[in-house]
Amino acid sequence: MPPNTPSGKKNKRHNSLTMAARKIHIGLPPERQKTLIGIACNENDYRVGWEVNRLLSLQLARTDNLTIHKTRQVVNEFSQYFYNDEANERAYYLIQNKGTKGHLLPDCKNIDFLFIVSGTLSKENEKQILDCLRTSSLLQGIFSLDAGKINHLPLPY
DSSP states (O other): OOOBOTTSOBOHHHHHHTSOOOOOOOOOOOOOOEEEEEEEOOSOHHHHHHHHHHHHTOOOEEEEEEEEEETTEEEEEEEEEEEEETTTTEEEEEEESEETTEESSGGGTTOOEEEEEESOOOHHHHHHHHHHHHTOSSOOEEEEEOGGGGTTSOOOO
């Protein structure tokens, strides 16, 4: 029997607490696969973006800077290019590794740009992208990197 309140009436709140809990399942999309390629290059970001677009037939476009925050303060900003390929369910990012106050990936200081493919990409497709980027005389070095290094980045896709 539910406990009584000081006035002698039954506590209605107790009844609502004894009801069975309902579980609600939210259908979140699964984590997308990410492929990370490092680019070493002494050129400006717009030239690198243009070259990547030319080589891979993409349409990367300049977007707002990628901003890293800590407790409501801007810590660092990095130039960013983006292209959403809806037909192949992939998103492409070109992000400058050196920002206003340091590197996005401090352990990769020799990398000037990060090229990220978000979405399913076979090893064969990744190799084709690497080989295609390596044909450029503008891009000095192309490196396949561990995608786990970018899990902390606030990428929307």
